[in-house]
Amino acid sequence: MAQPRTLFDKIWDSHLVDRQDDGTCLIYVDRHLVHEVTSPQAFEGLRLAGRKVRRPEATLAVPDHNVPTTDRSQGIADEESRIQVETLARNCADFGVPYVAMDDVRQGIVHIIGPEQGFTLPGTTIVCGDSHTSTHGAFGALAFGIGTSEVEHVLATQTLIQKPAKNMRITVSGTRPPGVTAKDLILAIIGRLGTAGGTGHVIEFSGPAIADLSMEGRMTVCNMTIEAGARAGLIAPDETTFAYLQGRPMAPKAGRWEAAVAHWRTLPSDPGATYDTEVRLAAGDIEPQVTWGTSPEDVVPVSGHIPDPAAVADVAKRAAMEQSLAYMDLKPGTAMRDVRIDKVFIGSCTNGRIEDLREVAALVGGRKVADSVHAMIVPGSGLVKNQAEEEGLDKVFRAAGFDWREPGCSMCLAMNADRLEPGERCASTSNRNFEGRQGRGGRTHLVSPGMAAAAAIAGHIADVRELSQ
């Protein structure tokens, strides 16, 4: 009998174009997503070398990082941002790459629109010049971020030079308690592994608490896998996956659909497949999470306190913690719930999907954002925005005092006009709390959408479980 293989092994094996004697592999890339920030130099490289895009139809491009989230009819005010977006449009036209323009209803964050369009499919390899490409692993696709030189390599050859990753499995048993979301699972996992814990690995998430997640929740988990240093996250495709994909514009059409699903059913890891590393967690032990520092691993349950660096033996770790706390202007021992906030950001490729917005709407209906807080909601795509408006969620948000905006990356990294001012503190549903990430001197606390809503209403970090009672 053949050796049992993991989901990762199966995708890897089926994408092998060539293997050199030293183990270096050439793997085929099925799907390539492109955005304006990490692609200009790649297209320029092609031009200089007189190369073409090998398979334009396997590529999908969209501007997201630089787009304004207010009225777009006047274009982009910032000149450099505008040039970058125009450069993408021109490059796509010159090289025949499908392009979703800023004024197209399908426009949105690259990792939201790939799945939405059915561009993301199980068993495929998907890359993008963006670390959060790991998001697409939720579909059982091997999806990872690459640098601009590799973007150029994929455009020219539809392949990548790689070495196989190690296999890690994280099994989450049991069921999530009320108020605990996919975001809390992944934050708790990163807290456990550390930001370098997954280095060199592809992490497969499994167990009942994972299988129980919607596609949106699975995308949230895989999205942040990169924050644990892993190359990619993976979740085996199942009925939930197929139901999400069926009928999407770029998903296989009737006639081919059945064959595709039959193939996708063969992808999950074989019984008895082995992993280089195994980690187990019980969902029942996890509380809503919140970060206190400047690395996603700096996480505590909402009922917790700011940790004390004095209790840490490792000198470098202690120094890093002290620096984090100084940057965050926080004191050891403070209850997380006593931390006041100025801004709330709900959106990003981590939590900018329709389910996230529904979760927020369900909590804030009939309530008001605290006077001291500016709270913005940025849908992940034009289609998410339309869907939310059809369901009347925008009215709930506006009535509660939220600022409802146009889709894009927005204050996740503050490349457009949306940003924190120095010293401002934000409860954010995005994925990175690095120094300056949301604006120079800005302080970020990563939370779930429900926790962000609770913070908006309370004016400080608050426990979503108390709000929903």
Place this chain on the structure above:
Amino acid sequence: MEKFTKLSGVAAPLPLVNVDTDKIIPKQFLKTIKRTGLAKGLFYEMRFDESGKPKPNFVLDQPAYKNAEILVAGENFGCGSSREHAPWALLDAGIRCIVAPSFADIFYNNCFKNGILPIVLPKEQVDLLMDDAQRGANAVVTVDLEKQEISGPDGDTLRFEIDAFRKHCLLNGLDDIGLTQQKAEKIEAYEARRQSAEPWLSA
């Protein structure tokens, strides 16, 4: 890509863990459509205050380290975003080699595409080099890629490991795309196989 063979240069100490790519080059410098000229944004928030005035103490701005070509850093260097602007900025500032106990995967990869050699050494050995690097202009370190050796100012030599293929490409300044295009027949054969096995993947 420029070849990397042997380098003797000043090593600058940056004893921080988890130096993320947002820190190496913040977002406002990502709006460029070029690969060059990014040195001005390197470690920007550590070097300049809010009004854009230089801060006094950043290591690469000290006279002794102005011409540093090697950076010695803490664990998990280059974590976070995939932005290749990070190695571009380092290169633009003259850094050709980074030594750390560990690197984030994407950043590590990106270095090789730009003729930068990232060297992983056990933490104790990085600590020794960090001490050497504290010696200012006397912190001259020699890196020999062919021999896979790095030696400090006192001549003590450490061996480092590196993937054979990557070493070969760096030593010869090879262009990956050109190499892969030599395998065009294999790619075509693969595409034909795949088209019959999973026809739904093409439109």
